[in-house]
Amino acid sequence: MGFGEDLRCPQAHAAVLRLLDSELHLMEVIKKWMGQRAKGERDFSAQLHQMSTMAEKMERPQISSGLDYISQLNKSWGVLVSQTEALSQIMKRRSEELQDGPISKLTLLIRDKKQLRKTYAEHWNLLRQELNKVTCTELEKLKSSYRQVAKDVAQTKRKFQETSKDKDRDKNKERYVKATQKLHELHNEYVLAVQAAQVYHQHHYSQMQPALLSTLQTLQQEMVLILKEILQEYFDISNLLHHEVGKIHKEMSFALTAIDPHSEYESFIHQNRSVLETPACADFDCSLLEDTDKLKPKELELNDLTVETLQHKLTATEEELLVLARTLGSQQTFVDQLELELDEEVYQFSKRHVMEESRQQVALSQGIKAKLEVQRILLKEKLDQLGSREPPVALILDTDSGSNISSTSNDKWVLEHDDIILGPLIGRGNFGEVYRGRLQADNTLVAVKSCKENLAPEHKSKFLMEARILKQYDHPNIVKLIGVCTQKQPIYIIMELVAGGDFLSFLRLEGHSLTPKTLVKMTVNVAAGMEYLESKKCIHRDLAARNCLVAEDNLVKISDFGMSRERDDGVYSAEGGLKQIPVKWTAPEALYYGRYTTQSDVWSFGVLLWETFSMGMTPYTSMNNQQTRDEVEKGYRMPAPQGCPVEISRIMNNCWQYDPQNRPTFKKIRTELCAMYNKMT
Numbered sequence: 001m002g003f004g005e006d007l008r009c010p011q012a013h014a015a016v017l018r019l020l021d022s023e024l025h026l027m028e029v030i031k032k033w034m035g036q037r038a039k040g041e042r043d044f045s046a047q048l049h050q051m052s053t054m055a056e057k058m059e060r061p062q063i064s065s066g067l068d069y070i071s072q073l074n075k076s077w078g079v080l081v082s083q084t085e086a087l088s089q090i091m092k093r094r095s096e097e098l099q100d101g102p103i104s105k106l107t108l109l110i111r112d113k114k115q116l117r118k119t120y121a122e123h124w125n126l127l128r129q130e131l132n133k134v135t136c137t138e139l140e141k142l143k144s145s146y147r148q149v150a151k152d153v154a155q156t157k158r159k160f161q162e163t164s165k166d167k168d169r170d171k172n173k174e175r176y177v178k179a180t181q182k183l184h185e186l187h188n189e190y191v192l193a194v195q196a197a198q199v200y201h202q203h204h205y206s207q208m209q210p211a212l213l214s215t216l217q218t219l220q221q222e223m224v225l226i227l228k229e230i231l232q233e234y235f236d237i238s239n240l241l242h243h244e245v246g247k248i249h250k251e252m253s254f255a256l257t258a259i260d261p262h263s264e265y266e267s268f269i270h271q272n273r274s275v276l277e278t279p280a281c282a283d284f285d286c287s288l289l290e291d292t293d294k295l296k297p298k299e300l301e302l303n304d305l306t307v308e309t310l311q312h313k314l315t316a317t318e319e320e321l322l323v324l325a326r327t328l329g330s331q332q333t334f335v336d337q338l339e340l341e342l343d344e345e346v347y348q349f350s351k352r353h354v355m356e357e358s359r360q361q362v363a364l365s366q367g368i369k370a371k372l373e374v375q376r377i378l379l380k381e382k383l384d385q386l387g388s389r390e391p392p393v394a395l396i397l398d399t400d401s402g403s404n405i406s407s408t409s410n411d412k413w414v415l416e417h418d419d420i421i422l423g424p425l426i427g428r429g430n431f432g433e434v435y436r437g438r439l440q441a442d443n444t445l446v447a448v449k450s451c452k453e454n455l456a457p458e459h460k461s462k463f464l465m466e467a468r469i470l471k472q473y474d475h476p477n478i479v480k481l482i483g484v485c486t487q488k489q490p491i492y493i494i495m496e497l498v499a500g501g502d503f504l505s506f507l508r509l510e511g512h513s514l515t516p517k518t519l520v521k522m523t524v525n526v527a528a529g530m531e532y533l534e535s536k537k538c539i540h541r542d543l544a545a546r547n548c549l550v551a552e553d554n555l556v557k558i559s560d561f562g563m564s565r566e567r568d569d570g571v572y573s574a575e576g577g578l579k580q581i582p583v584k585w586t587a588p589e590a591l592y593y594g595r596y597t598t599q600s601d602v603w604s605f606g607v608l609l610w611e612t613f614s615m616g617m618t619p620y621t622s623m624n625n626q627q628t629r630d631e632v633e634k635g636y637r638m639p640a641p642q643g644c645p646v647e648i649s650r651i652m653n654n655c656w657q658y659d660p661q662n663r664p665t666f667k668k669i670r671t672e673l674c675a676m677y678n679k680m681t
Contacts, residue, residue: 001269003217004210008274013124015272016216019265020117027113027227031106034098034234041095041238048088055081094237102234109226112350116223119353120216123360127212131204134371135197135282142190143285149186150291153179180394181305183292188300188310194284195298195378196371201281203367211363215356217265222352224261231259300382303394307386308468311461314379317372323594324369331362384457390414390486413471415483415494420448431455431463432490436497439482446482447498451491460491466561467493473536477529479549479559498557500550504616507545511615516645517680518554519612523648524677525556527670530605533558534598534666541596543604544585545611583625584618588632589660599660605669606655613648614641647676 007016055077156179160172235253284297295301302310338355423436432450439446451463470481485492500506503522511519526548533540540561547560581591587603589595607619619638620628637656640649651672657663664672 001266002214003220003265003269004212004214006269006273007213008205008209008278012272012274015268016213017117017121019268020113020120023223024110024113024117027106027110030227030231031103031110034103034106037234037238038095038098038103041091041098045088045091045095048084048091052081052085052088055084097237098234101237102230105226105230105233108350109223109230112353113223116216116219116353119357120212123212123357123364127204127208127364130367131201134193134200138193139190139197139282142186142193143288146183146186146190146288149179149183150288153183154291177305177394184295184301184303184306184394185309187292187295188306188313190288191284191298191300192313192375192378194282195374197282199374200367200371203370205278208363208367212360215360219353219356220265221261224259224264228259228261300378301394302382302386302391304391305394307383307391308465310379310383311465311468314376314383314458315462315465317376317379319594321369321372321376324365324372328362328365328369331358331365334358335362380458383461387457387460413467413481413483414487415485415492417485417488417492419483420446420485420492420494422448431459437494439494444482445497445499447495449493449495451493453489463491464493469538469561470495473532473538475529475532476555477525477557478532479557495559498549498551498559500552500554502546502559503548503550503556504545504611506550507612507616514554516643517677520645520648520673520677520680522550522554522556523609523612524670524673526558526605526608527666527673529556529558530601531666531670534601539596539598540601540604541590542582542585543601543608544582545608545616548608584620584628587660588629588658591629592633597660598666599663602655602663602666602669603660605666606652609648609652609655610638610641613644617641645676647672 003016007013153176156172156176160169160176163169163172286297289295289297300306300310335355335358338351338358341351419440421438421440423438425433426436426447427434429449432452435448435450437446437448438444449463451460455463464484464486467481467484470479474480479498480496482494482496484494526543530540530543540558542560543558547558549557549559551557583591585604585607587600589597590600610619611617620631623631635658637653640652651664651669654662654664655669
């Protein structure tokens with residue numbers, strides 16, 4: 001029998017709050033009652049002292065009888081007076097002991113009781129809000145979107161099948177494909193959300209809520225024990241040793257002995273026991289599939305339309321789990337340390353309270369971890385089934401008949417290993433070597449990125465993520481993807497070969513021979529490429545001179561999309577999953593909170609401007625990474641390099657606004673740089 005097992009429902013929670021309030025009221029009454037006793041003792045002491053002082057003032061010298069004789073009456077009187085004064089001091093000391101002991105401790109206990117009530121209510125509300133969010137709000141929102149998109153797919157499919165004109169048919173085909181992609185992505189989101197809701201629901205009712213209530217019961221019993229000790233101390237101080245008072249104190253002693261913290265709440269639990277079973281959890285609503293094709297309940301849909309979002313979702317989930325593991329580790333270490341420090345002293349309650357609250361934080365983190373872990377397993381199992389193969393095609397449309405067919409189409413990006421002639425090694429990347437090469441068909445020079453054969457499947461998937469992102473882009477300032485070779489090992493990504501090398505090395509070798517106008521033009525190239533990525537809702541996350549390449553006529557192209565992410569809302573959270581973060585190029589909100597946006601890319605662009613006009617110097621030259629973080633947080637910003645145009649310095653500082661909302665867009669940056677370029681001679 002206990003709070004965690006028997007007080008699950010909201011009605012029991014309300015009863016617990018009433019219990020806490022009634023106990024607080026009782027402690028306030030006891031404090032006032034003890035205060036009156038201390039005041040009475042103090043007043044009585046003052047009265048006795050006043051009696052002794054009065055007696056001393058009224059004493060008269062004895063009539064001399066010629067003998068050294070002191071009257072027995074005077075002796076007895078003197079004893080009475082002195083003992084009365086002694087009794088006065090005893091009463092005064094008792095009053096002070098009551099004030100400094102039980103009353104002072106009771107004041108602290110009342111404070112802790114109020115804090116316990118506040119903390120418990122906040123944690124209960126937090127748990128209920130999170131449960132409602134995960135099992136109701138988010139699912140209802142996804143179900144609503146699911147129904148609407150399913151209707152859109154059915155409508156676009158019907159229009160596509162009914163259209164006869166080629167022009168309209170192509171347009172309706174594109175709408176049908178996009179609607180289907182959106183439906184499949186929503187389906188996957190809903191499957192993940194339902195699985196997460198079920199795990200979180202079970203964790204809530206089996207671990208998090210019982211842990212909170214058990215913690216409360218432990219602390220409640222601890223407080224009952226403390227209050228018992230306070231009352232016992234009051235009894236010991238106020239016990240007067242004559243038989244009338246002794247009889248009263250004997251009754252009080254019996255009453256105090258009867259207090260047992262472990263059975264204190266049994267009656268309360270019996271009266272407020274939860275009678276309802278654990279409420280049913282949400283499950284996949286199969287009615288959503290009535291207007292859809294091929295989608296299966298509780299199963300992720302992996303195809304060419306959804307593979308990238310699933311890859312991104314898996315990476316984000318793994319990164320969240322990594323930071324959560326670190327958080328859980330530090331939380332558990334803190335709890336273990338408190339347990340070592342805590343002895344059996346009753347008045348260590350505040351530290352015990354902190355320890356129990358920390359345990360509750362651990363339980364909450366474990367619930368979130370369980371929710372994320374079930375999503376990670378679903379995603380990983382689905383993507384591991386794919387391995388290094390290309391994902392299946394979701395929709396292959398027969399444009400003559402308007403019907404769907406299931407045969408596999410040729411992917412223009414897929415190349416055979418024999419299509420590539422490897423040349424010399426030109427560099428090394430995170431996943432393997434980079435070679436110069438050429439295409440067998442037309443001798444086009446290319447860069448060949450290889451993936452080590454012994455890497456785990458998830459790392460190979462991350463290697464291919466750059467290719468999946470670049471497939472969608474076509475811009476003169478973005479490095480072009482030629483294709484991928486995945487039929488055998490090692491896996492290759494084939495990119496256009498940009499002969500000038502990376503922008504950083506170019507600046508260090510050639511920068512001093514370049515005019516300011518040329519440097520501005522090169523930064524216009526980068527801004528134009530980033531403006532294009534911004535329009536595609538792509539967040540680069542690692543924009544720097546080292547990750548740009550220089551082509552003919554000093555044309556700069558953005559490269560290295562290994563850390564890039566695409567998000568519909570333009571926000572990507574990565575709470576600590578990266579082994580190495582480019583601290584000196586990363587915006588504060590991304591460093592501290594893992595919040596990557598186009599605005600954080602703008603911050604990085606400001607650092608790239610500084611690199612450009614310093615001819616490739618290292619930013620924050622005299623600082624290490626930790627010093628850079630601390631100084632930027634305090635408001636420090638790098639001064640403009642020597643000879644840097646004033647307009648460039650102004651743009652840099654605008655890019656480094658602490659509030660992301662105050663930073664300019666890439667469109668505005670490109671416009672300002674173009675205007676500056678056109679004015680230069």
